[in-house]
Structures are given as structure tokens and as C-alpha cells.
Amino acid sequence: MKAVWEKVFEYASMPVHGSLSRKLRKGIKVQVNEGKVYAEATLFLGDEFLRISEEEGQKEAINTYYDWNMVSSVRTLCDKEESPRKPK
Secondary structure (H helix, E strand, O other): OHHHHHHHHHHHEEEOOOOOOEEEOOOEEEEEOOOOEEEOOEEEEOOOEEEEEEEEOOOEEEEEEEEHHHOOOEEEEEOOOOOOOOOO
């Protein structure tokens, strides 16, 4: 399943220039294993683990690590696009 999860994270993010990390796309959030919802986070897709880095306030950086073998679900969330459709 690791390959599937990597594709999901690649879809939800874009490469950070000059590094192996990926930044979540604007307006996209991710949730791993029905846990915390991450927005404006940076991902590192390692061979054996996933790292999600986020900043809290101006002085604190938080890194959360997931074992690929322990990832059982990934959700992507975004605001629903407002597209007014007229019935035909």
C-alpha cells in the first residue's frame, strides 16, 4: 500500500525547490489514520517513514512521523468549489 499512499500525498502536494520535501497545495489538507488534519504542512516521503512538519506559532516546529506499514487510511480535504449550476 505504500505506493498508493505515496501517490495520494504526491497529488495533494508539490515539490519544495532544492529539497526532497513536498508542501501541501493551497487549500488542500490531509488526514492520516483518522487523526489530526494537517494544513499548510510539509511532507517528507521517506523509504520507511512519512514525516509531516508543521509550524505552530512563531517559535515551534512540530514533526510527526508515521511508519508506512502503520498507515491504514489517508484523507484529502479541500473546500468545495462553488460552481452555480442552473438546472436544464
